[in-house]
Amino acid sequence: MTPEQQAAYVMAQSASALIEAMGMLSENLQRVKNGESLAWNDEEFNSLITKYGIGSNDVIGFYQK
Secondary structure, eight states: OOHHHHHHHHHHHHHHHHHHHHHHHHHHHHHHHTTOOOSOOHHHHHHHHHHTTOSHHHHHHHHTO
């Protein structure tokens, strides 16, 4: 994979994580509005970094291959 392709992949993964996080946030906001408990906690939001492989060590390792 070229460096440009690697960068595009990291950007796509980041966008995917952001989209999922926005959906999770939206669900939480709806639940707050309805007086319900939150569906997603901080740990679950943070797990998106691992799920999409966008942590600093993941990205650095990706470029060192």
